[in-house]
Amino acid sequence: MQIEIVTIGDELLLGFTIDTNGAYLARELAKHGITVARRTSVGDGAEDIAHAVGESLERTGAVITTGGLGPTSDDLTKPSIAHLFGRAMYEDADVVASLHRRWKALGRTGEIPRSNLQQALIPVGAEILVNAHGTAPGIWLADERGRWVAMLPGVPREMRGLFADELLPRLRGRMDGPATVVRSSTIRTTGIAESALSDRIRALSALDLEGLGLAYLPGWEGVDLRLTARGLPPDTADARLARVAAQLQVTAGEYTYGTGDADLAAGVLAALRAAGQRIAVAESCTGGLLGARLTAVPGSSDVMLGGIIAYHNDVKMSALGVRAETLAAHGAVSEATALEMARGARRALGASVGVSITGIAGPDGGTPEKPVGTVCIACDMDGASKSFRAMMIGDRGEVRQRSAQSALSLVRRMLLGTA
Amino acid sequence: MQIEIVTIGDELLLGFTIDTNGAYLARELAKHGITVARRTSVGDGAEDIAHAVGESLERTGAVITTGGLGPTSDDLTKPSIAHLFGRAMYEDADVVASLHRRWKALGRTGEIPRSNLQQALIPVGAEILVNAHGTAPGIWLADERGRWVAMLPGVPREMRGLFADELLPRLRGRMDGPATVVRSSTIRTTGIAESALSDRIRALSALDLEGLGLAYLPGWEGVDLRLTARGLPPDTADARLARVAAQLQVTAGEYTYGTGDADLAAGVLAALRAAGQRIAVAESCTGGLLGARLTAVPGSSDVMLGGIIAYHNDVKMSALGVRAETLAAHGAVSEATALEMARGARRALGASVGVSITGIAGPDGGTPEKPVGTVCIACDMDGASKSFRAMMIGDRGEVRQRSAQSALSLVRRMLLGTA
Numbered sequence: 001m002q003i004e005i006v007t008i009g010d011e012l013l014l015g016f017t018i019d020t021n022g023a024y025l026a027r028e029l030a031k032h033g034i035t036v037a038r039r040t041s042v043g044d045g046a047e048d049i050a051h052a053v054g055e056s057l058e059r060t061g062a063v064i065t066t067g068g069l070g071p072t073s074d075d076l077t078k079p080s081i082a083h084l085f086g087r088a089m090y091e092d093a094d095v096v097a098s099l100h101r102r103w104k105a106l107g108r109t110g111e112i113p114r115s116n117l118q119q120a121l122i123p124v125g126a127e128i129l130v131n132a133h134g135t136a137p138g139i140w141l142a143d144e145r146g147r148w149v150a151m152l153p154g155v156p157r158e159m160r161g162l163f164a165d166e167l168l169p170r171l172r173g174r175m176d177g178p179a180t181v182v183r184s185s186t187i188r189t190t191g192i193a194e195s196a197l198s199d200r201i202r203a204l205s206a207l208d209l210e211g212l213g214l215a216y217l218p219g220w221e222g223v224d225l226r227l228t229a230r231g232l233p234p235d236t237a238d239a240r241l242a243r244v245a246a247q248l249q250v251t252a253g254e255y256t257y258g259t260g261d262a263d264l265a266a267g268v269l270a271a272l273r274a275a276g277q278r279i280a281v282a283e284s285c286t287g288g289l290l291g292a293r294l295t296a297v298p299g300s301s302d303v304m305l306g307g308i309i310a311y312h313n314d315v316k317m318s319a320l321g322v323r324a325e326t327l328a329a330h331g332a333v334s335e336a337t338a339l340e341m342a343r344g345a346r347r348a349l350g351a352s353v354g355v356s357i358t359g360i361a362g363p364d365g366g367t368p369e370k371p372v373g374t375v376c377i378a379c380d381m382d383g384a385s386k387s388f389r390a391m392m393i394g395d396r397g398e399v400r401q402r403s404a405q406s407a408l409s410l411v412r413r414m415l416l417g418t419a
Numbered sequence: 420m421q422i423e424i425v426t427i428g429d430e431l432l433l434g435f436t437i438d439t440n441g442a443y444l445a446r447e448l449a450k451h452g453i454t455v456a457r458r459t460s461v462g463d464g465a466e467d468i469a470h471a472v473g474e475s476l477e478r479t480g481a482v483i484t485t486g487g488l489g490p491t492s493d494d495l496t497k498p499s500i501a502h503l504f505g506r507a508m509y510e511d512a513d514v515v516a517s518l519h520r521r522w523k524a525l526g527r528t529g530e531i532p533r534s535n536l537q538q539a540l541i542p543v544g545a546e547i548l549v550n551a552h553g554t555a556p557g558i559w560l561a562d563e564r565g566r567w568v569a570m571l572p573g574v575p576r577e578m579r580g581l582f583a584d585e586l587l588p589r590l591r592g593r594m595d596g597p598a599t600v601v602r603s604s605t606i607r608t609t610g611i612a613e614s615a616l617s618d619r620i621r622a623l624s625a626l627d628l629e630g631l632g633l634a635y636l637p638g639w640e641g642v643d644l645r646l647t648a649r650g651l652p653p654d655t656a657d658a659r660l661a662r663v664a665a666q667l668q669v670t671a672g673e674y675t676y677g678t679g680d681a682d683l684a685a686g687v688l689a690a691l692r693a694a695g696q697r698i699a700v701a702e703s704c705t706g707g708l709l710g711a712r713l714t715a716v717p718g719s720s721d722v723m724l725g726g727i728i729a730y731h732n733d734v735k736m737s738a739l740g741v742r743a744e745t746l747a748a749h750g751a752v753s754e755a756t757a758l759e760m761a762r763g764a765r766r767a768l769g770a771s772v773g774v775s776i777t778g779i780a781g782p783d784g785g786t787p788e789k790p791v792g793t794v795c796i797a798c799d800m801d802g803a804s805k806s807f808r809a810m811m812i813g814d815r816g817e818v819r820q821r822s823a824q825s826a827l828s829l830v831r832r833m834l835l836g837t838a
Contacts, residue, residue, distance in 0.1 A: 014601055015446030015453045016645075019438055022460070026433030036432045038471065039456040041441070055474070067622065182433055226435075281707070281728065287714025288700070288707030291728040295706025298782055298815055306728040309700065309710040315725040315768055319738075349734055363717055396717055400754070 001175055001384070003029065004056035005039045008049055008067035008077055009154060012041040019065045021152075021159055025358045028163065033179030033234065034171060043403045044068060051079040053149060058085075061147040067154030069136040071115040073218040078139060081149050082123035095137055097118035102135055102273055129166035129343065134158040138166060180231045185241040187248050188262050190222030191409045192255040197223055200251050207251075211236075212244055220394065220401040222266065222409075225252070254418040257409075264408045265293040272303045272353065277381070279308030279411070282320055282345035282356035284332065285375065288406040290357060310341065316358075320344030333358050333370050333399045338378035342387075348382050357407050359392070361399045375403045379410045379419075386410060386419045420594055422448065423475035424458045427468055427486035427496055428573060431460040440485045440578050447582065452598025453590060454655055463487060464543065468499040469472060469792045473567060476503075480566040483586070486573030487557040490534040497558060500568055501542035512626035513555055514547065521554055540619040548585035599650045604660040606667050607681050609641030610828045611674040616642055619670050625681035626670075630655075631663055639813065639820040640683065641828075644671070673837040676828075683827045684712040685706075691722045691772065692836045696800070698830070700726030701775035702737055703751065704794065709776060709823040724768045727762065735777075739763030752777050752804040754787050757797035761806075765799050773799045776826050778811070780818045795824045799838075805829060805838045 005025050011017040019041055025034045037060055037380055042052040049068065056063045068077030082089055099120060103112045121137045122128060129138030134155060142148040152159045152165050189197060195218050196337070202209065211232050217224040225248055229237035249256045257267050281290045287309055294304045308319045313332055316322040321344040322337055330336040334356075338356045346354030359375030366372035378387035388410070392402040413419035424444050430436040438460055445455045456479055468487065475482045480803040487496030489745070501508055518539060522531045522756040538555045541547060545787030548557030553574060561567040569586050571578045608616060613635050620626065620633075628649050636643040637671035644667055648656035668675045675688050691698055700709045706728055713723045727738045732751055735741040740763040741756055758773045776796030790810070795804035811821040832838035 013445055014449045015442040015444070015455075016603075018442045019458075023431075023434040023437045025434070026432055036434075037462075038467070039432065039438075041462040043456075050459070122814070165796055193777065199761045244572055262612065269806070278656075283707070283710070286711070286716070287719075287723070288702070288710025288712075288726065289714075290728075291702075291707025292705070292711050292819075295704070295708075295728075296816065296819070300706075303728050305708065306730040306734040308727060308738075309714075309721050309725040311709065311710075311714055311720055311725040312768075318769070319727075319767065348738065349731075350737070378505075397715065400711075400715070 001034045001062065001173070001179070002037045002060045003034055003062040003064060004037055004060050005042045006049075006052050006056055006063055007154075008044065008065055009040070009041075009072070010043045015042045015389045021154065021156055022158065024156070025064060025163065028168070029171075029324055030182035032168065033175065035179035038121045044074045044076060046076045046080040046083075049077055049263060053081055054084050056201070057147050057149065061145070063149045064152065065149060066152045066159050069119070069151060069153045070283070071113075071118050071136075073115075075118070077151055078121060078123060079152065081141060085123065085143055085149075087123040087141070089121045089123055091120050092115070092122045092128065095122065129162050131158055131162055132162040132165060138162045140167075140170065152315070156199070179234070181234050181237050182228065182230045183234070183241060184226055184228040184235045185245045186260055187225040187227075187245055187252065187256055188222060188264075189225065189252045189255040190257055190264060190405055191413070192223065192252065194218050194223050197225075197252060197255070198333060201248065204247065204251055207244070207247060209244065210240075212240055220398050221405050222255075222257075254413060254416055257412065262295065264405060264412070267295045267301050268408050268412050268415075269294065269297055271299050271412060275415055277352045277415075278303055278305050279353040279355065280305050280345040280349035280351035281407075282341035282354060283307065283309050284311060284316070284356075284358040285361040285402050286342070286357045286400050287311055289400050290355070290407055293404050293408065305351050308345055308348060316341060319348065321347065329369070333360055333374055333376055335376045335378065335389055338376040339380065339387050342378040342380040342385070351419050352382065353411065355407050355411050357403050359403055361396045361403075363396060373399050375399065375406070377403065377407045377410055379407070379414050380416050381411075384414070386414055420452070420481065420590070420597070421456045421479045422481040423456055423479050424459070424485060425468075425471050425475055425482055425484045426460045426573075427484055427514045428460075429462045429493070432462045440573065440575055443575070443579060444485070446585070448590075449590070449601035450586065452594065452600040455790070461815040461819055463493045463495060464497045465499040465502075468496055469503045472500055473503050476566050476568065476717070478562070482568045483571065485566060485571045485578050485618050486537070486631060488557070488570060488572045490537050490555075492530070492534075493835060496570055497540060497542060500560060500570065504542065504562055504568075506542040506544060506560070508540045508542055510539050511537070511541045511547065514541065518554060538793060544702065548581050550577055550581055550613060551584060552580040556711060557581045559589065560659065573650065583728075589784075598653070598818055600653050600656050601647065601649050602653070602656045602660060603645055603647040604664045605672065605679055606646075606675055607677045607683075608644065608671045608674040609683060609824055610832070611642065611671065613637050613642050616671060616674070620644075620667065623666065626666055628662070628663065629659075631659055639817050640824050641674075641676075641780070662748065673832060673835055676831065682716065683824060683831070685716045687827050687831050687834075688713065688716055688719050688722050690831060695833055696771045696834075697722055697724050698763040698772040699724050699768035699770035700826075701759070701760035701773060702728050703730060703735070703775075703777040704777045704780045705819050705823050706730055708819050709774070709826055712823050712827065724770050727764055727767060738767065740766070748787070752779055752793055752795055754795045754797065754808055757795040758799065758804055758806050761797040761799040771800065772830065773832050774826050776822050778818070778822055780815045780822075792818050794818065794825070795820065796826045796828070796829055798833050800830075805833055
């Protein structure tokens with residue numbers, strides 16, 4: 001099944017809005033074996049909408065639109081497409097009733113504004129896609145030749161709900177025969193370079209990528225491996241993805257920390273919890289980012305005690321007990337200072353694990369010996385300590401993000417016994 | 420001048436990539452008085468590219484494409500469009516030379532791969548748009564009727580560089596007569612509700628929005644006011660935007676913290692610097708996020724000393740000196756605790772300003788008296804203290820972001836004397 005997506009709104013043509021709706025629909029449709037042949041964005045003008053949707057209908061006979069269903073005078077999706085299909089509009093009593101119910105449920109008094117009721121105007125012969133997440137209903141409109149347009153609202157939350165609840169079941173009912181799908185699976189790694197990872201994977205003689213594509217996606221969190229199955233039936237795709245993903249996880253070994261959108265901080269917290277450990281952080285150049293990563297995870301409070309943001313050297317000494325001699329002999333950005341910071345955080349907060357970051361995030365502050373991007377990270381745990389110095393690439397924000405990720409990775413590998 | 424944008428790549432139709440290139444071009448073109456009539460995304464197939472570009476050319480005679488210029492066999496933008504224009508391709512000696520230079524500059528040895536040289540294939544009669552940021556040159560191809568296609572690479576950094584350096588000057592040369600533009604100006608506010616802000620602005624009798632649109636954009640940072648000028652000559656647009664933006668800034672008063680993409684943390688740091696103050700943070704539910712906001716600003720180290728992440732109540736007592744009686748009587752999420760945290764951070768770090776956050780970010784931990792989203796914020800400065808309790812809406816991440824922003828806003832208003 002081939003379809004086209006038409007996203008509607010002047011904001012898209014002015015670049016004020018990024019078209020995340022189109023990307024979402026494309027991803028979901030591919031997952032279910034529906035091919036998106038083209039995506040188009042047009043403005044709010046009635047003619048522009050009718051032309052774009054009409055052309056898409058000519059090509060594929062199947063179109064999903066988003067946007068232009070609201071109560072304002074700019075919202076012309078329904079009348080333009082009704083006109084294209086040669087249909088009149090009527091005010092639907094059920095939709096009017098639900099608009100009144102919602103008006104009351106929101107605690108509003110007085111008459112419902114006339115403009116709100118515009119949302120109850122429906123093309124004759126259309127089916128209503130009930131919007132459980134907002135006021136504007138979606139519309140399913142088909143002609144006698146079986147060509148159809150599904151109109152979804154532009155608010156992402158509403159669009160996603162309507163797609164899943166109302167549209168996807170209809171599309172599934174129309175698919176004839178066993179579909180082939182595009183599905184993907186992501187394995188997340190950190191602490192290993194793309195080249196080293198690819199060497200490991202190339203050496204894997206048992207790896208059978210038949211029907212699957214493998215992409216290396218490097219970023220500040222590490223290197224993600226994305227496997228994509230195209231042109232396979234759903235069950236075959238899922239089975240091959242699962243088999244090869246498992247192989248890749250074994251191959252990446254201790255550098256793999258999860259699949260999909262797994263978060264390293266959540267993994268570290270789970271490992272700490274399992275080991276009965278409690279953690280404290282000591283942060284200089286990241287200034288709280290590592291603490292923020294750990295506490296972003298719901299339920300982290302049983303394992304994460306807190307930490308010291310020691311941005312100024314005086315604080316490294318007073319709050320963490322870093323010795324003046326260490327700072328004088330090695331500098332604030334040194335493994336020696338990082339180790340004393342990690343121990344200091346552990347001691348000051350009564351934690352069993354201390355982890356620290358000190359570095360030069362830039363853009364200023366670099367020297368020939370310690371250029372911008374130089375970061376020292378240490379972890380102190382059960383009497384054992386590890387530290388390392390690394391060069392983080394990227395701008396200030398990226399250096400900080402990479403540093404926090406590397407610190408989490410060190411804690412994880414120490415817990416695993418592979419640091 | 421009307422143009423269309425065609426972005427090319429299978430990843431766009433699979434939803435793996437969000438089309439930020441199209442949004443960027445749309446915004447930049449509107450700023451310079453060029454109307455984007457439609458945006459289209461197609462896959463890597465030669466026929467699909469030729470059809471989409473051909474249809475766009477029929478409508479406007481002016482098309483910008485992105486993507487499909489690289490060295491792999493998927494990169495078919497140039498041959499498809501050359502074919503559409505009935506042009507052969509030749510290997511351009513200058514581009515070959517520049518590819519060899521780049522190959523050497525990157526320290527690579529041996530023969531340059533044949534696939535890389537594919538980037539030197541140019542349609543006959545095309546102009547080369549020199550890519551200072553990567554290997555694939557852009558292409559400008561026009562026919563005898565004056566219709567043209569500009570092909571830009573898909574890598575965002577390269578696309579942006581080529582657009583600004585090479586394409587925009589050409590487009591300006593082709594614009595006849597005084598253009599009208601779409602330009603916008605954003606005023607950032609925080610700490611005032613959308614409805615209160617709109618009441619203030621509606622009461623402003625001197626406000627003349629002629630030719631300008633005003634949008635309220637609420638988010639976790641506060642409410643942004645976006646003024647948009649459409650259909651005005653550049654000088655008129657800029658003058659009106661500047662005049663009305665100044666009026667709105669005065670009207671929003673102490674709640675305005677900047678324009679454009681101004682960052683409240685940067686503003687707070689500048690105000691602290693001007694007042695000769697140094698700050699320390701004490702964070703519970705935000706877990707380091709406020710510290711991370713402040714230290715994300717380059718050069719913050721002269722004003723930001725650091726802080727205490729007191730996620731666990733023991734740390735609130737041991738590191739910040741919060742009294743057990745305060746915790747027992749008022750709870751960890753209370754203005755009393757927040758005040759002791761702010762004072763404790765100030766004292767522990769030897770700062771002149773202490774700011775604190777304690778709250779329930781959720782999803783669990785709420786009670787009838789203190790539901791999820793309840794946050795207490797305090798600031799202690801020069802002997803003066805302020806605290807407040809607020810309900811932050813949104814999920815865990817949003818509650819935390821809103822809390823950090825509110826804490827910054829409190830510091831700012833205390834420095835201004837308007838808290």
